Amino acid sequence: MDLKEKVAVVTGASTGIGAATVKTLLNIGMKVVGFARRKELIENLVENHKGKLFARCVDVTKSQEILNGFDWVTKNVGPIHVLINNAGISRYASILSGNLEDWKQIMDTNFMSIAIGCKEAIKVMREHKIDGYIININSIHGYYDCLDPNSIMYTSSKYASRVMTENIRLELAEIGSNIRITNLAPGLVKTDIVESGYGKDLSNAVYKNLPFIFAEDVADTIVYLLSAPPRINISEMLVRPIGEIGTKISSNNYLLK
Known part of the structure; x- marks a missing residue:
């Protein structure tokens, strides 16, 4: 895919993988629209770049805001060629003692927003007869259960997203579409997701004791996927730090002992 001047939408664009992806896509000359609740953080990501940056205030837990966001992009920037569904959250949410609102926030962010965005x-x-590309940012927890009751809703959302992505690929194939879709699952990435979901102490312990990669590594992987010949659909990809053996996160985690 010739990416220069093509339109990309990145959700969760204000920090972490989303922010790194915005910068990387701009540097290869794309028109990038970032969706996030904190619009000003997107606007401050870069000063000089080869592409064009647009920031939209979108809360992905609100379906109408997602729909309005895509409508705005089409009318003001152009039809979308690339979608990076990156927005995601993690927090304590067990089944027996979890908060219902936390459950809903996790599933709306990690699953429903991806479904709506893909549609x-x-x-x-x-x-617009565009053979575009959708990349859903998942997690290694979409492939194995971390066996932590406190993370059950997060893990479930990732399993669900993985299954949905593959079924979207099948549905596109059945209608003869050349739109490609990938489930991209990183291992532990150095972002603020652990701190925002579990607190600073656990975040510090995780990144001190476990191998991790950087958000820029994931962004570079996205460019690799986008640069693959159009006859190739890399439907799944896991990107892990060397030496990763698991990233169980819980209040009883051995890292805090």
Whole structure:
């Protein structure tokens, strides 16, 4: 895919993997629209770049805001070629003692927003005859259960997203579409997701004791996927730090002992 001047939407664009992806796509000349609740953080990501940056205030837990965001992109920037579904959260949420609102926040962010984003992006791509690319940022926890009751909703959301992505690929194949879709699952990445979900102490312990990669590594992987020949659909990819053996996160984690 010739990416220069093509339109990309990145969700969760204000920090972490999303912010790194915005910068990387701008540097290869794309028009990048960042969705996040904190619009000002997107606007302050870069000063000089080869692409064009647009920031939109979108809360991905609110379906109408997602729909409005895609509508704005089509009308003001152009039809979408690339969607990076990156927005995600993690927090304590067991089944027996979890907070219902936390459950809903996790599933709305990590699963429903991806489903809505995929539907809207595919609709626009098909209307404009664009053989686009969708990359859903998942997690290694979409492949194995970390056996931590406190993380059950997070893990479940990642399993669900993985299954959904593959079924979207099958649905696209059945209708003869050349739109590609990938489930990209990083291992432990150095971002603020652990601190925001579990607190600073655990975050410090995790990154002190476990191997990790950087958000820029994931962004570079995204460019690799986008640069693959159009006849190739890399439907799944795991990107892990060397030596990773698991990233169990819980209040009883051995890292805090």
